[in-house]
Structures are given as C-alpha cells and as structure tokens.
Amino acid sequence: MPAQQIAADPLQSYCPDLDQWPASWAYEARDIPPGLRIVQCFKPFLRAMLARSLSRKTLRLHRDNIWVLGGEVIRRVQMDSDLRRRPVEQVVLDLIGGPLLSHGQSEAEQRSFDATCRKLFRFLTAPEISRSRNARSSTATTNRPRR
Secondary structure, three states: OOHHHHHHOHHHHHOOOHHHHHHHHOOOHHHHHHHHHHHHHHHHHHHHHHHOOOOHHHHHHHHHHHHHHHHHHHHHHHHOHHHHOOOHHHHHHHHOOOOOOOOOOOHHHHHHHHHHHHHHHHHHHOOHHHHHHHHHHOOOOOOOOOO
16 A cells, blocks of 8 residues: 555554455455444544544554454354344444453453453444544544653
8 A cells, every 4th residue: 555545544554454354354255244344333433542642552452452353243243143134333232342252361351352342332322423523533643652
C-alpha cells in the first residue's frame, strides 16, 4: 500500500492487516463473509480508540484483543450453526460479555481481553449521537507519547 494512502487513513497504520483478519479467523470458506461483517462492526470502535490519547502499547493491546474477539466469534459460529443464521452484530453483542478465551491464556491476558470487550460493548450500545460524534473525531491521529 502506498505511503500516502497509509498516512491518509490512521486505521491502516494501526491495523495494517485488517483486511486479512477474516481469512485468519476462518475455519472454512463460508466463515469469510461473517468475518468481513465482523471487521465492519469493529472498524468504528478501532477508529474511536485511535481518536483517544492512548499510548501505543494500549492501542496495540486493544487491537490485539479485538482480533482475538473476532476469532472467538467465528469459533462460536462454527460450534453453533444457529449463530450463523443471526446477524453478526447481534452475535458480537451477545458474546461480548467476555467469552472465555479458548487457548488457555493467563489471568492477566483474560483481564485485558475483558476490559477491551467492556469498552467495545459500551461503544456499540452507546446512543447513536455519541457514536457518530466519536466517528467524526476519529479522523485525527492522537497517538502522541504520554507525558
């Protein structure tokens, strides 16, 4: 991707592999379409995180936890075919209460994951007015070093 395009979209430098997330989560080809919808569901939240004055480390943690959540959603859809018939956004909201990670992560990793899930839940359930305000302000990059 050209450097100008990356500079124009802070999300592209924050999550350069965002377009590959659905394939990384997929167990089979039919997992790609819900994975694409999950990414669309996550993008406004990721942009809102960029708009805040968070450290690079914190931003990376949230990004990584969101990627893990997407994988958990696809895993759950694989295990329960009824979930495949529901809108992905609703499945995300239902599971966002912090599904236990399936790979035996540490307690600290679970707490970090849960914190990101809580932030995402609040973001997705916030009144539309505050969500659109966050989306408008997310065009500025605020990834400055903390003092």
